[in-house]
Amino acid sequence: MSESIAEVAAAQEALISKYFDLSSATLYIYDHLISLDSEIELFWRRRAFASALFLLNRYLTLFCMLAQFTIFIIPPPAQQSLPRLKVYDYVYYxxxxxxxxxxxxxxxxxxxxxxxDLRRSICRWSSAITVFALYTAPCGINAYGRFAPVVPSAEAQKMFVIASRMCLSVADIIVVVVTWRQMRRQMKLFSTAVRRRYRPSYASVLLRDGTIYFLVLVPFNAVHLIFSLYSILGQSPRYPTSGIPIFTTPITAILISKFLVHLQEIESATGTSSQSAWQTGLLVLQPSVGPRSREHSPEPSTSTPCRRDGTREGSLQGV
Structure with missing residues (x-):
């Protein structure tokens, strides 16, 4: 009786995991399709490092999302044999x-x-290297947990989750703290720009998109840690860790894609390369020329000279 109850519980967890896979893949594919025009216009015709990162982010995630649809297309007996196919297993992971x-x-x-704009370049390089190292740490952790000769125990998998998610959270905290610290002097200008609907600048995109990225993903990582520790929403009996990363992967890719698209839109609107703007420290808000700015802008005088009595030549007095 206890074995049948355990089998039913395992089947329910597997079914929930499949629904998670389908919903996350649907979300990402939908976003990919509605933003395809921006991708073609802003990135396909430009050979730059930012374009390479954008396309890698988009299509690596798209491949993973499409692969998740196999759980609904391939029959269950074939699904049991798929993990044994080394080519599929290695390429996917x-x-x-x-x-x-x-x-x-x-x-x-x-x-x-x-x-x-920091005086010491060591601060710049140390921040960048630390963030990159923290983001790449989950690569080794996940690779060992997946391809180890012996399946790690449930406790070991929970420790892997804690290590990988803590690395990602710390990296996100470093980026957002550095961003807000460097731009704290511009916060008044930033709020004014939002209130008056000024044209977005590189600084406003870094502040806005970076903060949204932090506020969305850090809670996801925290929930994943809690659920994994208490074995809530486990992916399968073999992998009892939480299935929350099924959603964090497409959401992370979507937020990063939006961030890069917004930067490229500013570059197209201003005609200034984002790379050159960053290198020269162009992190200031750029208000658009609106009605108020025109009122105070000097204009060349095209009026006719005035006489001593205050009237203009060629004009009717008293009109």
């Missing part, structure tokens, strides 16, 4: 693990850029 260096490169560049 290499693509999953390969997302972390891409995210780490983007976050480390953010940390390096916002520290551009």
């Amino acid at each position: 290499i693509s999953v693990i390969g997302q972390f260096p891409v995210w780490g490169a983007i976050s480390s560049i953010r940390a390096f850029v916002v520290c551009s």
Whole structure:
């Protein structure tokens, strides 16, 4: 009786995990389709390092999401044999693990850029290297947990989750703290820009998108830690850790894609390369020329000279 109850519970957990896979894949594919026009316009025609990072982030995640649909297409007997196919197993999990260096490169560049006005370059490089190392640490942890000759115990898997998610959370905290610290003097200008609907700048994108990224993903990592410690929403009996990363992966890729798209939109609107702007420390808000700015802007005088009595030549007095 107890064995049948355990089997039913395991089947329910596996079914919930499948629904998680389907919903997260649907979310990402939907976002990919609605943002495909921005991708084509802003990145396909440009050969730059930012374009390479953007495309890697987009299509590594897309491959992972499409692979998740196999659980609904392939019959259950074939699903049992899929993990034994080394080619499928390695390609899929290499693509999953390969997302972390891409995210780490983007976050480390953010940390390096916002520290551009510090006197000591060692602070810039140490922040960037630390963030990249923290983001790539889950690669080794996940690779060992997946491809180890012996399946790690439940307690070991929980420790792996704690280590990997703590690394990601600390990296996100470093990036957001450095960003807000460097731009604390511009917070008044930033709030004014939001209130008056000024044109976004590189600084506003770093502040806004970086803060949203932090506020969304850190709670996800915290929930994943708690659920894994208490074996809530386990992925399977073999992997009792929480299935929350099924959602954090597409959400992370979506937020990073939006961040890079917003930067490229500013570059297209201003005609200034984001790379050159960052290198020269162009992290100031750029208000657009609106009605108020025109009122105070000097304009060349095209009026006719005035006479001594105060009237203009060629004009009617008293009109």
